[in-house]
Amino acid sequence: MRHSAFTAPGRFWRGNLHTHSTRSDGVLSPEELCRRYRAEGYDFLAVTDHFLGIFDYPIVDTRPMRADGFTTLLGAELHSGAMANGYLWHLLAVGLPADFAPSDSPDFLAHPAQETAAEIAERAAAAGAFVAIAHPQWSGLTLDDARNVTAAHAVEIYNHGCAMGCDRPDGAALADQLLDEGRKLSLIATDDAHFSEPDHFGGWVMVKAQENTPEALLAALKRGDFYSSQGPELRDVEVKGDRVIVECSAVVSAIALGRGIRAKGVHGHSMTRVEVPLERFEDSPWLRVSVIDAAGRRAWSNPIWR
Template sequence: MISDQVGLPAGTGRYRGNLHAHSTISDGRLTPAEVVADFRTHGYQFLCLSEHDVFTDLSSEFDDEDFIVLPGIEASAYLFADDSCDRHARMRCHHMHGILGTDEMVAAAPARFEHMERLEPLVYHGSWDGLSVARALRDELARRGCAVMYNHPIWSRIEPEDILGLDGIFGIEVFNFDTVNEGGDGADTVYWDLLLRRGVAVGGVASDDSHHVTAFDDVFGGWVVVCAESLTRDAVVRALMAGEYYSSSGPEIEGFGVREGVLWVDCSPCERVTMVAGGPIGGNRTVIAPYGDTLEHVEFRLSGHETYVRLECTDASGKTAWTCALR
Protein backbone atom coordinates (compact mmCIF):
# COMPACT_ATOMS: atom_id res chain seq x y z
CA MET A 1 0.00 0.00 0.00
CA ILE A 2 1.25 3.46 -0.87
CA SER A 3 1.73 5.37 2.37
CA ASP A 4 0.05 8.66 3.28
CA GLN A 5 1.98 11.57 1.79
CA VAL A 6 1.63 14.99 0.20
CA GLY A 7 3.03 15.53 -3.29
CA LEU A 8 3.49 19.31 -3.13
CA PRO A 9 4.81 20.45 0.25
CA ALA A 10 2.93 23.27 1.96
CA GLY A 11 4.58 26.38 3.31
CA THR A 12 6.99 26.86 0.41
CA GLY A 13 7.06 29.27 -2.49
CA ARG A 14 5.72 28.22 -5.87
CA TYR A 15 7.85 29.23 -8.82
CA ARG A 16 7.07 28.79 -12.50
CA GLY A 17 9.94 28.08 -14.86
CA ASN A 18 11.02 26.76 -18.24
CA LEU A 19 13.86 24.26 -18.14
CA HIS A 20 14.58 24.17 -21.88
CA ALA A 21 15.35 27.32 -23.90
CA HIS A 22 17.82 28.41 -26.58
CA SER A 23 19.30 31.74 -27.59
CA THR A 24 21.72 33.03 -30.23
CA ILE A 25 24.50 31.28 -28.29
CA SER A 26 23.34 28.13 -30.09
CA ASP A 27 20.38 27.95 -32.50
CA GLY A 28 17.86 30.35 -30.98
CA ARG A 29 16.67 33.52 -32.73
CA LEU A 30 16.91 35.94 -29.78
CA THR A 31 19.85 37.00 -27.64
CA PRO A 32 20.03 35.73 -24.05
CA ALA A 33 18.91 39.14 -22.77
CA GLU A 34 15.89 39.10 -25.09
CA VAL A 35 14.96 35.54 -24.07
CA VAL A 36 15.18 36.38 -20.38
CA ALA A 37 13.13 39.56 -20.84
CA ASP A 38 10.43 37.64 -22.72
CA PHE A 39 10.02 35.01 -20.02
CA ARG A 40 10.06 37.59 -17.24
CA THR A 41 7.35 39.57 -19.00
CA HIS A 42 5.19 36.44 -19.18
CA GLY A 43 5.32 35.76 -15.44
CA TYR A 44 8.10 33.20 -15.17
CA GLN A 45 10.45 33.18 -12.18
CA PHE A 46 13.23 30.99 -13.54
CA LEU A 47 14.70 29.80 -16.80
CA CYS A 48 17.42 27.41 -17.94
CA LEU A 49 19.29 28.60 -21.02
CA SER A 50 20.21 25.14 -22.28
CA GLU A 51 22.37 25.76 -25.32
CA HIS A 52 23.39 22.88 -27.56
CA ASP A 53 26.72 21.46 -26.34
CA VAL A 54 27.73 24.76 -24.70
CA PHE A 55 27.52 25.37 -20.95
CA THR A 56 26.41 28.85 -19.98
CA ASP A 57 26.28 30.53 -16.59
CA LEU A 58 24.55 33.87 -16.97
CA SER A 59 23.30 34.02 -13.40
CA SER A 60 25.52 36.96 -12.43
CA GLU A 61 24.12 38.93 -15.36
CA PHE A 62 20.41 38.24 -14.94
CA ASP A 63 19.62 36.98 -11.42
CA ASP A 64 17.73 39.17 -8.99
CA GLU A 65 15.20 38.62 -6.21
CA ASP A 66 12.36 37.99 -8.70
CA PHE A 67 14.04 35.91 -11.41
CA ILE A 68 16.96 33.50 -11.79
CA VAL A 69 18.71 31.82 -14.70
CA LEU A 70 19.84 28.24 -14.07
CA PRO A 71 23.29 27.50 -15.50
CA GLY A 72 23.11 24.56 -17.87
CA ILE A 73 23.88 22.75 -21.10
CA GLU A 74 22.00 20.49 -23.52
CA ALA A 75 24.55 17.76 -24.17
CA SER A 76 24.38 15.38 -27.13
CA ALA A 77 25.17 11.92 -28.43
CA TYR A 78 24.37 10.88 -32.00
CA LEU A 79 24.03 7.65 -33.92
CA PHE A 80 24.57 8.09 -37.68
CA ALA A 81 23.47 5.52 -40.24
CA ASP A 82 26.84 5.57 -42.02
CA ASP A 83 30.31 7.06 -41.76
CA SER A 84 29.08 10.52 -42.59
CA CYS A 85 27.96 13.12 -40.08
CA ASP A 86 25.28 14.43 -42.40
CA ARG A 87 22.20 15.57 -40.47
CA HIS A 88 19.99 13.44 -42.73
CA ALA A 89 21.93 10.36 -41.59
CA ARG A 90 21.12 10.95 -37.91
CA MET A 91 19.16 7.91 -36.79
CA ARG A 92 18.97 8.36 -33.01
CA CYS A 93 20.24 10.78 -30.43
CA HIS A 94 20.43 11.43 -26.73
CA HIS A 95 19.88 15.06 -25.74
CA MET A 96 20.36 15.47 -22.01
CA HIS A 97 20.35 18.55 -19.82
CA GLY A 98 23.02 19.20 -17.28
CA ILE A 99 21.63 21.84 -14.90
CA LEU A 100 24.12 23.07 -12.32
CA GLY A 101 23.18 21.23 -9.14
CA THR A 102 22.75 22.01 -5.47
CA ASP A 103 25.48 23.68 -3.48
CA GLU A 104 26.52 20.29 -2.08
CA MET A 105 26.70 18.75 -5.56
CA VAL A 106 28.81 21.61 -6.87
CA ALA A 107 31.17 21.47 -3.87
CA ALA A 108 31.64 17.70 -4.24
CA ALA A 109 32.08 17.70 -8.03
CA PRO A 110 35.55 16.64 -9.22
CA ALA A 111 35.25 19.08 -12.15
CA ARG A 112 33.21 22.15 -13.11
CA PHE A 113 32.09 23.60 -16.40
CA GLU A 114 33.35 27.05 -17.27
CA HIS A 115 31.01 29.60 -18.81
CA MET A 116 30.88 29.06 -22.60
CA GLU A 117 32.75 25.74 -22.35
CA ARG A 118 31.90 23.35 -25.18
CA LEU A 119 31.23 19.66 -24.57
CA GLU A 120 31.79 17.79 -27.81
CA PRO A 121 28.94 15.44 -28.77
CA LEU A 122 29.51 11.70 -28.58
CA VAL A 123 29.35 10.37 -32.15
CA TYR A 124 28.69 6.81 -33.33
CA HIS A 125 28.31 5.34 -36.82
CA GLY A 126 26.25 2.33 -37.85
CA SER A 127 25.43 0.97 -34.39
CA TRP A 128 25.72 1.78 -30.71
CA ASP A 129 24.96 0.46 -27.26
CA GLY A 130 22.45 3.22 -26.63
CA LEU A 131 22.03 2.63 -22.90
CA SER A 132 25.78 2.65 -22.30
CA VAL A 133 26.07 5.87 -24.31
CA ALA A 134 23.28 7.49 -22.28
CA ARG A 135 24.96 6.44 -19.05
CA ALA A 136 28.30 7.84 -20.20
CA LEU A 137 26.70 11.19 -21.04
CA ARG A 138 24.83 11.22 -17.72
CA ASP A 139 28.01 10.42 -15.81
CA GLU A 140 29.98 13.23 -17.46
CA LEU A 141 27.30 15.76 -16.60
CA ALA A 142 27.06 14.49 -13.03
CA ARG A 143 30.86 14.61 -12.73
CA ARG A 144 30.62 18.33 -13.46
CA GLY A 145 28.16 18.83 -10.58
CA CYS A 146 24.99 18.85 -12.66
CA ALA A 147 21.50 17.47 -12.15
CA VAL A 148 20.52 15.55 -15.28
CA MET A 149 17.30 15.55 -17.33
CA TYR A 150 16.48 13.50 -20.44
CA ASN A 151 14.96 15.44 -23.35
CA HIS A 152 12.30 14.65 -26.02
CA PRO A 153 12.74 10.85 -26.35
CA ILE A 154 10.14 10.47 -29.12
CA TRP A 155 11.66 13.19 -31.32
CA SER A 156 15.08 11.59 -30.72
CA ARG A 157 13.90 8.29 -32.25
CA ILE A 158 15.33 6.28 -29.39
CA GLU A 159 14.32 2.66 -28.85
CA PRO A 160 13.42 1.18 -25.45
CA GLU A 161 16.80 -0.49 -25.13
CA ASP A 162 18.47 2.92 -25.44
CA ILE A 163 16.97 4.25 -22.21
CA LEU A 164 15.39 1.56 -20.04
CA GLY A 165 17.65 1.17 -17.05
CA LEU A 166 18.85 4.77 -17.15
CA ASP A 167 18.70 5.98 -13.56
CA GLY A 168 20.39 9.00 -12.01
CA ILE A 169 18.19 11.48 -13.90
CA PHE A 170 15.66 13.68 -12.10
CA GLY A 171 13.27 14.05 -15.04
CA ILE A 172 12.30 13.07 -18.55
CA GLU A 173 10.42 15.34 -20.94
CA VAL A 174 6.84 14.21 -21.48
CA PHE A 175 5.82 17.43 -23.22
CA ASN A 176 8.14 19.45 -25.47
CA PHE A 177 6.20 22.37 -26.96
CA ASP A 178 8.61 23.03 -29.83
CA THR A 179 8.54 19.48 -31.19
CA VAL A 180 4.78 19.16 -30.56
CA ASN A 181 4.23 22.04 -32.98
CA GLU A 182 7.11 21.28 -35.32
CA GLY A 183 6.17 17.70 -36.10
CA GLY A 184 3.76 16.23 -33.57
CA ASP A 185 6.41 14.15 -31.82
CA GLY A 186 6.95 16.03 -28.58
CA ALA A 187 4.30 14.60 -26.24
CA ASP A 188 4.42 11.08 -24.86
CA THR A 189 4.52 9.45 -21.42
CA VAL A 190 5.39 5.89 -22.51
CA TYR A 191 9.11 6.04 -21.72
CA TRP A 192 8.36 7.77 -18.41
CA ASP A 193 6.06 4.97 -17.31
CA LEU A 194 8.44 2.28 -18.55
CA LEU A 195 11.14 3.77 -16.33
CA LEU A 196 8.77 4.09 -13.38
CA ARG A 197 7.64 0.48 -13.77
CA ARG A 198 11.28 -0.57 -13.48
CA GLY A 199 11.67 1.28 -10.22
CA VAL A 200 13.50 4.35 -11.55
CA ALA A 201 12.50 7.44 -9.54
CA VAL A 202 12.08 10.05 -12.27
CA GLY A 203 9.68 12.94 -12.81
CA GLY A 204 7.83 14.02 -15.93
CA VAL A 205 8.82 17.44 -17.28
CA ALA A 206 6.94 19.81 -19.57
CA SER A 207 9.04 22.45 -21.31
CA ASP A 208 9.20 24.71 -24.32
CA ASP A 209 12.49 23.87 -26.01
CA SER A 210 12.02 27.44 -27.16
CA HIS A 211 13.98 28.89 -30.05
CA HIS A 212 11.58 31.80 -30.69
CA VAL A 213 11.11 30.58 -34.24
CA THR A 214 8.72 32.42 -36.57
CA ALA A 215 7.32 29.43 -38.48
CA PHE A 216 5.24 28.19 -35.52
CA ASP A 217 4.70 28.86 -31.81
CA ASP A 218 7.34 27.37 -29.53
CA VAL A 219 7.21 29.61 -26.43
CA PHE A 220 5.15 29.54 -23.20
CA GLY A 221 3.53 26.19 -23.96
CA GLY A 222 5.10 23.89 -21.33
CA TRP A 223 6.49 24.64 -17.88
CA VAL A 224 7.15 23.35 -14.38
CA VAL A 225 5.97 24.78 -11.07
CA VAL A 226 8.35 23.95 -8.22
CA CYS A 227 7.70 24.11 -4.48
CA ALA A 228 10.96 25.56 -3.18
CA GLU A 229 12.06 27.26 0.02
CA SER A 230 13.39 30.24 -1.92
CA LEU A 231 14.04 31.46 -5.44
CA THR A 232 17.65 30.30 -5.60
CA ARG A 233 19.43 27.79 -7.80
CA ASP A 234 20.10 25.55 -4.81
CA ALA A 235 16.47 25.51 -3.65
CA VAL A 236 14.94 25.13 -7.12
CA VAL A 237 17.24 22.28 -8.15
CA ARG A 238 16.75 20.60 -4.78
CA ALA A 239 12.98 20.67 -5.36
CA LEU A 240 13.36 19.30 -8.89
CA MET A 241 15.50 16.41 -7.70
CA ALA A 242 13.04 15.66 -4.88
CA GLY A 243 10.09 15.60 -7.32
CA GLU A 244 8.45 18.52 -5.51
CA TYR A 245 6.94 20.07 -8.62
CA TYR A 246 4.31 19.54 -11.27
CA SER A 247 4.45 20.06 -15.02
CA SER A 248 1.81 21.68 -17.19
CA SER A 249 0.74 22.84 -20.62
CA GLY A 250 -2.23 24.68 -19.10
CA PRO A 251 -4.00 23.50 -15.90
CA GLU A 252 -2.84 24.32 -12.38
CA ILE A 253 -2.49 21.77 -9.59
CA GLU A 254 -3.09 23.13 -6.09
CA GLY A 255 -2.23 19.94 -4.25
CA PHE A 256 -2.29 16.16 -4.38
CA GLY A 257 -1.40 13.22 -2.22
CA VAL A 258 -2.47 9.97 -0.61
CA ARG A 259 -4.58 9.95 2.55
CA GLU A 260 -5.92 6.77 4.15
CA GLY A 261 -5.69 4.78 0.94
CA VAL A 262 -7.20 7.49 -1.25
CA LEU A 263 -5.32 9.40 -3.95
CA TRP A 264 -6.64 12.97 -4.19
CA VAL A 265 -5.97 16.05 -6.29
CA ASP A 266 -7.12 19.66 -6.26
CA CYS A 267 -6.77 21.40 -9.62
CA SER A 268 -8.04 24.26 -11.75
CA PRO A 269 -11.27 23.39 -13.65
CA CYS A 270 -10.62 20.30 -15.78
CA GLU A 271 -12.65 18.02 -18.00
CA ARG A 272 -10.98 14.78 -16.93
CA VAL A 273 -8.51 13.48 -14.36
CA THR A 274 -6.62 10.21 -14.80
CA MET A 275 -4.80 8.16 -12.21
CA VAL A 276 -1.89 6.32 -13.85
CA ALA A 277 -0.76 3.39 -11.72
CA GLY A 278 2.06 0.90 -11.82
CA GLY A 279 1.21 -2.70 -11.02
CA PRO A 280 -1.32 -5.13 -12.52
CA ILE A 281 -3.14 -4.51 -15.79
CA GLY A 282 -6.18 -2.32 -15.44
CA GLY A 283 -4.91 -0.15 -12.61
CA ASN A 284 -5.42 3.17 -14.39
CA ARG A 285 -8.70 5.02 -13.91
CA THR A 286 -10.25 8.20 -15.33
CA VAL A 287 -12.94 10.50 -13.98
CA ILE A 288 -14.73 12.57 -16.64
CA ALA A 289 -16.82 15.59 -15.75
CA PRO A 290 -20.53 15.47 -16.70
CA TYR A 291 -21.31 17.48 -19.82
CA GLY A 292 -21.13 21.19 -19.09
CA ASP A 293 -19.44 20.67 -15.72
CA THR A 294 -15.80 20.64 -14.57
CA LEU A 295 -13.65 18.85 -12.01
CA GLU A 296 -11.67 20.63 -9.31
CA HIS A 297 -11.33 17.89 -6.68
CA VAL A 298 -11.04 14.20 -7.55
CA GLU A 299 -10.39 11.12 -5.42
CA PHE A 300 -9.39 7.56 -6.32
CA ARG A 301 -9.62 4.69 -3.85
CA LEU A 302 -6.39 2.66 -4.16
CA SER A 303 -6.53 -1.13 -4.41
CA GLY A 304 -3.29 -1.72 -2.54
CA HIS A 305 -1.62 -3.31 -5.58
CA GLU A 306 -0.22 -0.08 -7.04
CA THR A 307 3.57 0.23 -7.21
CA TYR A 308 3.30 3.96 -7.97
CA VAL A 309 0.59 6.47 -8.84
CA ARG A 310 0.64 9.74 -10.74
CA LEU A 311 -2.06 12.08 -12.03
CA GLU A 312 -2.91 13.75 -15.32
CA CYS A 313 -5.40 16.64 -15.24
CA THR A 314 -6.76 17.71 -18.63
CA ASP A 315 -8.91 20.77 -19.31
CA ALA A 316 -11.60 21.32 -21.95
CA SER A 317 -9.04 22.54 -24.50
CA GLY A 318 -6.98 19.34 -24.16
CA LYS A 319 -4.15 20.91 -22.18
CA THR A 320 -2.72 18.74 -19.41
CA ALA A 321 -0.89 18.97 -16.10
CA TRP A 322 1.18 16.07 -14.81
CA THR A 323 2.16 15.30 -11.21
CA CYS A 324 5.27 13.41 -10.24
CA ALA A 325 4.79 9.85 -9.08
CA LEU A 326 4.10 8.80 -5.51
CA ARG A 327 5.29 5.43 -4.17
Protein backbone atom coordinates in the same frame (compact mmCIF):
# COMPACT_ATOMS: atom_id res chain seq x y z
CA MET B 1 0.22 9.83 1.69
CA ARG B 2 0.78 13.16 -0.08
CA HIS B 3 3.33 14.02 -2.71
CA SER B 4 6.26 16.05 -1.39
CA ALA B 5 5.51 18.88 -3.83
CA PHE B 6 2.47 19.66 -1.67
CA THR B 7 4.04 19.13 1.75
CA ALA B 8 7.46 20.75 1.29
CA PRO B 9 7.88 24.22 2.83
CA GLY B 10 7.82 27.29 0.63
CA ARG B 11 5.76 28.27 -2.39
CA PHE B 12 5.56 27.35 -6.06
CA TRP B 13 7.84 29.04 -8.59
CA ARG B 14 7.14 28.80 -12.32
CA GLY B 15 10.03 28.07 -14.68
CA ASN B 16 11.13 26.73 -18.04
CA LEU B 17 14.06 24.31 -18.12
CA HIS B 18 14.70 23.96 -21.88
CA THR B 19 15.42 27.01 -24.05
CA HIS B 20 17.75 27.88 -26.95
CA SER B 21 19.33 31.23 -27.82
CA THR B 22 21.53 32.68 -30.53
CA ARG B 23 24.44 30.94 -28.80
CA SER B 24 23.30 27.81 -30.67
CA ASP B 25 20.26 27.47 -32.98
CA GLY B 26 17.78 29.83 -31.31
CA VAL B 27 16.50 33.11 -32.74
CA LEU B 28 16.73 35.38 -29.68
CA SER B 29 19.68 36.51 -27.58
CA PRO B 30 19.95 35.19 -24.02
CA GLU B 31 19.11 38.68 -22.76
CA GLU B 32 15.91 38.83 -24.83
CA LEU B 33 14.89 35.31 -23.78
CA CYS B 34 15.16 36.28 -20.14
CA ARG B 35 13.25 39.50 -20.74
CA ARG B 36 10.39 37.70 -22.46
CA TYR B 37 10.04 34.91 -19.90
CA ARG B 38 10.13 37.43 -17.07
CA ALA B 39 7.49 39.55 -18.86
CA GLU B 40 5.28 36.45 -19.21
CA GLY B 41 5.29 35.91 -15.46
CA TYR B 42 7.95 33.23 -15.13
CA ASP B 43 10.05 33.18 -11.99
CA PHE B 44 13.08 31.44 -13.47
CA LEU B 45 14.59 30.23 -16.74
CA ALA B 46 17.32 27.87 -17.87
CA VAL B 47 18.96 28.72 -21.20
CA THR B 48 20.17 25.32 -22.41
CA ASP B 49 21.96 25.75 -25.71
CA HIS B 50 23.32 22.79 -27.64
CA PHE B 51 26.65 21.70 -26.14
CA LEU B 52 28.38 21.12 -29.48
CA GLY B 53 31.67 22.13 -31.06
CA ILE B 54 29.97 23.97 -33.92
CA PHE B 55 28.60 26.37 -31.27
CA ASP B 56 31.81 26.42 -29.20
CA TYR B 57 30.29 24.28 -26.41
CA PRO B 58 28.19 27.04 -24.82
CA ILE B 59 27.10 27.17 -21.20
CA VAL B 60 25.54 30.60 -21.36
CA ASP B 61 26.28 32.84 -18.40
CA THR B 62 22.84 34.21 -17.61
CA ARG B 63 23.77 35.44 -14.14
CA PRO B 64 23.77 39.09 -15.30
CA MET B 65 20.13 38.65 -16.40
CA ARG B 66 18.95 37.86 -12.87
CA ALA B 67 16.74 40.50 -11.30
CA ASP B 68 14.44 41.03 -8.38
CA GLY B 69 11.81 38.28 -8.61
CA PHE B 70 13.52 36.46 -11.49
CA THR B 71 16.49 34.10 -11.51
CA THR B 72 18.31 31.83 -13.95
CA LEU B 73 19.87 28.38 -13.88
CA LEU B 74 22.96 27.62 -15.96
CA GLY B 75 22.69 24.60 -18.20
CA ALA B 76 23.00 23.04 -21.63
CA GLU B 77 21.55 20.37 -23.86
CA LEU B 78 24.21 17.67 -23.95
CA HIS B 79 24.88 15.45 -26.95
CA SER B 80 27.10 12.41 -27.03
CA GLY B 81 26.77 8.87 -28.33
CA ALA B 82 24.30 7.15 -30.60
CA MET B 83 20.83 5.91 -29.74
CA ALA B 84 19.69 2.55 -31.11
CA ASN B 85 18.39 4.30 -34.23
CA GLY B 86 21.85 5.75 -34.93
CA TYR B 87 20.96 9.36 -34.14
CA LEU B 88 22.70 11.55 -31.56
CA TRP B 89 21.49 11.58 -27.94
CA HIS B 90 19.85 14.69 -26.41
CA LEU B 91 20.09 15.12 -22.64
CA LEU B 92 19.03 18.18 -20.65
CA ALA B 93 21.41 19.26 -17.89
CA VAL B 94 20.32 22.14 -15.63
CA GLY B 95 22.65 23.43 -12.93
CA LEU B 96 25.91 22.74 -14.76
CA PRO B 97 29.06 24.52 -13.64
CA ALA B 98 30.33 27.05 -16.16
CA ASP B 99 33.54 25.04 -16.64
CA PHE B 100 31.89 21.68 -17.41
CA ALA B 101 34.31 19.84 -19.69
CA PRO B 102 33.21 19.49 -23.32
CA SER B 103 32.54 16.10 -24.82
CA ASP B 104 33.94 15.19 -28.24
CA SER B 105 30.73 16.29 -29.95
CA PRO B 106 31.59 18.49 -32.92
CA ASP B 107 28.14 18.50 -34.55
CA PHE B 108 24.69 16.93 -34.59
CA LEU B 109 26.02 13.56 -35.77
CA ALA B 110 26.96 10.60 -33.60
CA HIS B 111 30.65 9.71 -33.74
CA PRO B 112 32.20 6.39 -32.66
CA ALA B 113 34.80 7.87 -30.29
CA GLN B 114 32.32 9.88 -28.23
CA GLU B 115 31.33 9.29 -24.63
CA THR B 116 28.14 7.30 -24.31
CA ALA B 117 25.00 9.06 -23.17
CA ALA B 118 25.29 7.20 -19.87
CA GLU B 119 28.82 8.51 -19.35
CA ILE B 120 28.07 12.17 -20.07
CA ALA B 121 24.91 11.99 -17.94
CA GLU B 122 26.95 10.62 -15.04
CA ARG B 123 29.52 13.40 -15.46
CA ALA B 124 26.79 16.05 -15.49
CA ALA B 125 25.04 14.64 -12.42
CA ALA B 126 28.36 14.35 -10.57
CA ALA B 127 29.01 18.03 -11.41
CA GLY B 128 25.75 18.95 -9.68
CA ALA B 129 23.28 19.08 -12.57
CA PHE B 130 19.66 17.99 -12.72
CA VAL B 131 19.65 15.64 -15.73
CA ALA B 132 16.63 14.79 -17.89
CA ILE B 133 16.04 12.61 -20.92
CA ALA B 134 14.82 15.05 -23.57
CA HIS B 135 11.87 14.53 -25.95
CA PRO B 136 11.77 10.71 -26.11
CA GLN B 137 9.12 10.54 -28.83
CA TRP B 138 10.89 13.04 -31.10
CA SER B 139 14.20 11.24 -30.60
CA GLY B 140 12.78 7.80 -31.30
CA LEU B 141 14.16 6.54 -28.00
CA THR B 142 13.77 2.87 -27.14
CA LEU B 143 13.30 1.51 -23.65
CA ASP B 144 16.76 -0.08 -23.87
CA ASP B 145 18.22 3.34 -24.73
CA ALA B 146 16.66 4.91 -21.65
CA ARG B 147 17.59 2.03 -19.36
CA ASN B 148 21.26 2.77 -19.97
CA VAL B 149 21.08 6.35 -18.66
CA THR B 150 20.84 5.58 -14.96
CA ALA B 151 22.01 9.03 -13.83
CA ALA B 152 18.91 10.81 -15.21
CA HIS B 153 16.64 12.44 -12.64
CA ALA B 154 13.71 12.98 -15.00
CA VAL B 155 12.05 12.41 -18.36
CA GLU B 156 10.36 15.12 -20.43
CA ILE B 157 6.71 14.09 -20.31
CA TYR B 158 5.85 17.00 -22.60
CA ASN B 159 7.97 19.08 -24.98
CA HIS B 160 6.09 22.06 -26.43
CA GLY B 161 8.52 22.63 -29.29
CA CYS B 162 8.08 19.04 -30.42
CA ALA B 163 4.30 19.40 -30.08
CA MET B 164 4.15 22.48 -32.28
CA GLY B 165 6.94 21.59 -34.70
CA CYS B 166 6.35 17.92 -35.46
CA ASP B 167 3.48 16.55 -33.31
CA ARG B 168 5.86 14.36 -31.28
CA PRO B 169 5.64 15.85 -27.78
CA ASP B 170 5.23 12.77 -25.60
CA GLY B 171 7.42 11.10 -23.00
CA ALA B 172 4.72 9.46 -20.89
CA ALA B 173 4.90 5.96 -22.36
CA LEU B 174 8.66 5.70 -21.91
CA ALA B 175 8.55 7.23 -18.43
CA ASP B 176 5.82 4.84 -17.29
CA GLN B 177 7.78 1.81 -18.50
CA LEU B 178 10.82 3.00 -16.56
CA LEU B 179 8.66 3.56 -13.48
CA ASP B 180 7.32 0.02 -13.88
CA GLU B 181 10.92 -1.19 -13.63
CA GLY B 182 11.42 0.70 -10.37
CA ARG B 183 13.25 3.79 -11.65
CA LYS B 184 12.61 6.72 -9.28
CA LEU B 185 12.11 9.39 -11.95
CA SER B 186 10.28 12.70 -12.05
CA LEU B 187 8.43 14.18 -15.03
CA ILE B 188 9.07 17.61 -16.54
CA ALA B 189 7.19 19.70 -19.09
CA THR B 190 9.31 22.11 -21.10
CA ASP B 191 9.19 24.54 -24.01
CA ASP B 192 12.38 23.62 -25.89
CA ALA B 193 11.89 27.12 -27.25
CA HIS B 194 13.84 28.37 -30.26
CA PHE B 195 11.32 31.15 -31.13
CA SER B 196 11.46 30.16 -34.80
CA GLU B 197 7.92 28.77 -34.48
CA PRO B 198 5.20 28.92 -31.78
CA ASP B 199 7.25 26.77 -29.41
CA HIS B 200 7.24 28.95 -26.31
CA PHE B 201 5.17 29.47 -23.12
CA GLY B 202 3.47 26.10 -23.55
CA GLY B 203 4.93 23.78 -20.90
CA TRP B 204 6.60 24.51 -17.57
CA VAL B 205 7.45 23.25 -14.10
CA MET B 206 6.05 24.56 -10.82
CA VAL B 207 8.82 24.06 -8.27
CA LYS B 208 8.13 24.17 -4.51
CA ALA B 209 10.95 25.92 -2.67
CA GLN B 210 11.40 28.43 0.11
CA GLU B 211 13.38 30.82 -2.08
CA ASN B 212 13.57 31.67 -5.76
CA THR B 213 17.31 31.05 -5.89
CA PRO B 214 19.30 28.71 -8.14
CA GLU B 215 20.42 26.65 -5.16
CA ALA B 216 16.94 26.19 -3.70
CA LEU B 217 15.31 25.48 -7.06
CA LEU B 218 17.94 22.95 -8.08
CA ALA B 219 17.67 21.08 -4.77
CA ALA B 220 13.88 20.97 -5.10
CA LEU B 221 14.10 19.69 -8.68
CA LYS B 222 16.37 16.86 -7.58
CA ARG B 223 13.98 15.95 -4.75
CA GLY B 224 11.03 15.97 -7.15
CA ASP B 225 9.28 18.78 -5.27
CA PHE B 226 7.39 20.08 -8.30
CA TYR B 227 4.67 19.36 -10.80
CA SER B 228 4.46 20.13 -14.52
CA SER B 229 1.76 21.95 -16.46
CA GLN B 230 0.44 23.44 -19.67
CA GLY B 231 -2.02 25.59 -17.70
CA PRO B 232 -3.95 23.82 -14.91
CA GLU B 233 -2.82 24.19 -11.31
CA LEU B 234 -2.34 21.22 -9.00
CA ARG B 235 -2.93 22.19 -5.37
CA ASP B 236 -2.77 18.82 -3.63
CA VAL B 237 -2.45 15.14 -4.46
CA GLU B 238 -3.11 12.72 -1.59
CA VAL B 239 -3.48 8.95 -1.54
CA LYS B 240 -6.00 8.18 1.17
CA GLY B 241 -7.14 4.61 1.61
CA ASP B 242 -8.63 3.31 -1.63
CA ARG B 243 -8.63 6.62 -3.50
CA VAL B 244 -6.45 9.52 -4.56
CA ILE B 245 -7.78 12.98 -3.78
CA VAL B 246 -6.82 15.69 -6.24
CA GLU B 247 -7.28 19.41 -5.57
CA CYS B 248 -6.70 21.67 -8.56
CA SER B 249 -7.94 24.55 -10.67
CA ALA B 250 -11.10 23.83 -12.67
CA VAL B 251 -10.71 20.71 -14.85
CA VAL B 252 -12.93 18.31 -16.78
CA SER B 253 -10.86 15.16 -16.12
CA ALA B 254 -8.66 13.81 -13.34
CA ILE B 255 -6.85 10.56 -14.07
CA ALA B 256 -4.77 8.28 -11.86
CA LEU B 257 -2.17 6.20 -13.67
CA GLY B 258 -0.10 3.30 -12.37
CA ARG B 259 1.74 0.15 -13.29
CA GLY B 260 1.00 -1.46 -16.65
CA ILE B 261 -2.64 -1.02 -17.63
CA ARG B 262 -3.66 0.59 -14.35
CA ALA B 263 -5.56 3.82 -15.01
CA LYS B 264 -8.80 5.36 -13.79
CA GLY B 265 -10.39 8.67 -14.71
CA VAL B 266 -13.16 10.82 -13.26
CA HIS B 267 -14.85 13.29 -15.61
CA GLY B 268 -17.15 16.24 -15.10
CA HIS B 269 -17.35 20.02 -15.31
CA SER B 270 -15.40 22.69 -13.43
CA MET B 271 -14.06 20.12 -10.97
CA THR B 272 -11.69 21.47 -8.31
CA ARG B 273 -11.70 18.51 -5.91
CA VAL B 274 -11.81 14.99 -7.33
CA GLU B 275 -11.69 11.59 -5.64
CA VAL B 276 -10.38 8.93 -8.02
CA PRO B 277 -10.98 5.33 -6.85
CA LEU B 278 -7.94 3.03 -6.77
CA GLU B 279 -9.55 -0.39 -6.45
CA ARG B 280 -7.56 -1.69 -9.45
CA PHE B 281 -4.20 -0.35 -8.23
CA GLU B 282 -3.37 -2.97 -5.57
CA ASP B 283 -0.42 -4.32 -7.59
CA SER B 284 0.96 -0.88 -8.53
CA PRO B 285 3.91 0.35 -6.44
CA TRP B 286 3.57 3.84 -7.89
CA LEU B 287 0.91 6.18 -9.17
CA ARG B 288 0.79 9.58 -10.75
CA VAL B 289 -2.01 12.00 -11.62
CA SER B 290 -2.91 13.90 -14.78
CA VAL B 291 -5.62 16.56 -14.97
CA ILE B 292 -7.13 18.06 -18.13
CA ASP B 293 -8.98 21.37 -18.35
CA ALA B 294 -11.78 22.38 -20.73
CA ALA B 295 -9.23 23.69 -23.26
CA GLY B 296 -7.42 20.34 -23.35
CA ARG B 297 -4.42 21.57 -21.37
CA ARG B 298 -2.83 19.15 -18.92
CA ALA B 299 -0.94 19.12 -15.66
CA TRP B 300 1.05 16.15 -14.36
CA SER B 301 2.10 15.19 -10.87
CA ASN B 302 5.32 13.37 -10.17
CA PRO B 303 4.94 9.71 -9.17
CA ILE B 304 4.00 8.76 -5.63
CA TRP B 305 5.71 5.56 -4.48
CA ARG B 306 3.40 3.54 -2.25
